[in-house]
Amino acid sequence: MSEYEDTCMILGDGGRRVRAILDRIGDKWTLLVVATLDAGRMRYSELQRHVPGVSQRMLSLTLRNLERDGLVTRTAYAEVPPRVEYELTGLGASLIEPALTLAGWAIRNNGAIEANRAAHDEARATAGESAAPDA
Structure with a gap:
């Protein structure tokens, strides 16, 4: 077994969890969004301007997945108009x-x-x- 296989099998699930994480970070938009947020906290519209070619649907889906995985925090402010900002967590920055x-x-x-x-x-x-x- 290769070192890669040994590493992927370490969790005892045939590499399923490692593959799921690598699938997430290797998708079309995740690394672009994470790299963009490395510059600091941003609103949705700012992110959309800085990530060329991403649709509203894909940006929303990517941000939801990143938030679910704990790589991004979403902060909604009770203002009119509503304001939502996204920021990398320590895990996301890593x-x-x-x-x-x-x-x-x-x-x-x-x-x-x-x-x-x-x-x-x-x-x-x-x-x-x-x-x-x-x-």
Whole structure:
């Protein structure tokens, strides 16, 4: 068993809980929202402006999930008009460093990955197959 498998199996559930957390933080919007909130407390409209391409529905869903997981706090103020602010918790802030490490890896290896994709797609196109599975 690899070190990764050993780590994932440590909770005795076949890695289910670890995978669930990695699925959450690896989704399309979570790390972008967490990274944006690293700048400090923000209102919903500010977050929407700073996270390019996120729909209202997906931002709301992402924030709800982050709040449920304890990575973000939501504070509603009894004002007219209503004001709601979001902020990273200590747990949410602890995700910044590993996320930056992973982003650094992606930046350092982007050229190689793009070259590998192009070579793979070219080989498949030459063989008459569909180039990219996710395209």
